[in-house]
Amino acid sequence: MRRVLSALCAALSLLACALFAPNEPTLLSLQLPTATPTLPHTPTAPAVSYQVPRDPSVQALRAEVQSDRLMHTLSHLVSFRTRHVLSRVDRADRGIGAARDWLFGAFERVRTAHPHKAIQVWTQPFVFSWQGRAIKAENVVAVLQGDMAGAGIYVIGAHYDSIGTPPTDGDADAPGANDNGSGVAALLEILHIMAGQPHRATLIFVAFAAEETGRQGSQAFVEQYLRAHVPPSALRGMLNLDMLGSMRDANGRVDPRTLRLFSAPPNDSPSRQLARQAALAISTYTDEVLPVLQSSEDRIGRWGDQMSFSEAGYAAVRFTQGLEDHRRHHNAHDTLDGIDLGYLMRTTRAALTAVAALSGGLPPPDQDSIALRRLHSGYQLTWAAVPEAHAYLIALRHRASLAYDAVLQVSQTALAWDQFMRYETLAIAAVDANGRFGGFSPELHVRELLR
Structure with a gap:
């Protein structure tokens, strides 16, 4: 268990x-x-x-991203109707508990499909306070052990919780297809592919709970393990996949190529340096996505799980789409029909490229x-x-x-x-x-x- x-x-x-x-x-x-x-x-x-x-094997990895697997993950996450931290945890067909169990099973299937690779899967329980309530939640974690001692660790994260309107209603529909089913779908796809590949660095994949309520899931991961056990020099970087599935905004504009990379300032911070490295890796292997470095840690007045890492001294970058349609944020309208599958495949391949290059290369x-x-x-x-x-x-x-x-x-x-x-x-x-x-x-x- x-x-x-x-x-x-x-x-x-x-x-x-x-x-x-x-x-x-x-x-x-x-x-x-x-x-x-x-x-x-x-x-x-x-x-x-x-x-x-260019390493031809990295180029070959990009071809392994499959649209049917991405849609399989998205469809399951949306089918739970809501993944709010206050939603049901005792049903198999609805709520954050059902989503947690499904993700744990998906991580486990990757582990059992690769019996000769050192893969470990578990959940990390934590308790946090929100809106005057003590709430129990769980992150879902998989570790792929690296092949080279001293090559360090990379964390790839995406939050799996969602939130609706009003934000305190755990029963309101919050399908969260793009925010952040798209990031979780990319996370699981990269896990599936990297599990079958050699990589020098260790990879930790984390599906975070409680991002929408203030990043409590990623904060728990950082505080309960990383700060106590992993010095910043050992954790080479954290890549946060958050909203990768839409190339449209509310005004009808379409941007099929831009992928924004947010990182904490100043311009020579560890996070900004990681963002530059990721952008170079992506642009080396493809021109189907244009990685655009941002001068801020996130959008104005917004947050992401990468901030929990950079605040603790770890290099961290958020990968997110170029445009946003705020009509589909944090409500019942964030559904599958708002996903541009071709764009999601491109952004997933871009994130995979960064992971493969950084974790597979020499120190x-x-x-x-x-x-x-x-x-x-x-x-x-x-x-x-x-x-x-x-x-x-x-x-x-x-x-x-x-x-x-x-x-x-x-x-x-x-x-x-x-x-x-x-x-x-x-x-x-x-x-x-x-x-x-x-x-x-x-x-x-x-x-x-x-x-």
Whole structure:
């Protein structure tokens, strides 16, 4: 039967917690033009390329997203009529208890379908106060153990509760197709696909309760486990999937490509850095979705479960659609006919791409090994080698830029270049033999590296 929070601690305790001659770098394409590094010519220097390296297996994973599975999840969640935290918990066909049990069963089916993979599933009960009442609720959790010690942890989350009108009525219809059946459908689809794939980092999938009432479910997960047991450096990032299923607003506008990425400021915060990495991964593998970095943590006056993580010092990003139809929010009108299935498939593939790239790639170089020194003409950047790395990416950013302004690819652990001072920060990622880049090192201020 269900395992409780103590099982979470047991599961995650399984985690096992030179200088080279300069070589001409490869300048990678971005939306903005950048200058090619000025380096002495050498016979073995690689040709300039305008393509970010891609791992063909990540591209193949994207094709595994299935519309029928997404609709299967959505249809079941909507069929419970409401998933309000004050709704029934003792019926199999209605209320948040029925939704919790169905999700637990869906997570369990993924586990049993992969008997040779270390997957654990449980619910995390918690109690919170809302509207003068003590309310019991449960998060549903699955952990996919990573293959590489020290590769860290990524959390992928989506809230499964819904809320209607009036918001305190637990019996009012609140089908929650888009908010947030769409995010849960994407979460379950990514879980289904990643369970069949190798990944270096550990993945934790969480369906949160009690987001609509103030993020109490994600706060309980952070407070009862993460803050006590997982330092920020071990949790590489949290990706929150919240409202991914509609490309329309109330005025009839349609935006079939935009996917907004919200993250906590300031611009060099861990969350903003994670958002940049996710956006780079998505744009590397597809142009069917345009990841647009936002300058705020969420929409004005709104919230999301990513905030529970960033407030505790963990990097976290919200993935959400480009437009919103407020006529379908938090009422009986958030139904299946408001879902654009093609758009949901695209946003799910985008989120899957970010998860696969970040969790499947090599860890970055140790940030303490990154150094910059002056040369007679220009500067030399050096860093420690990462085992199994075949190349490295150096991401550069101006002070006010939300996204990276330039990305360089080099095959060694040193780069001599005269243009470093044009940029505010830099970060480095390792590229494996298949062309997959993982997470980047924390961004370092270029001028401070010289001190």
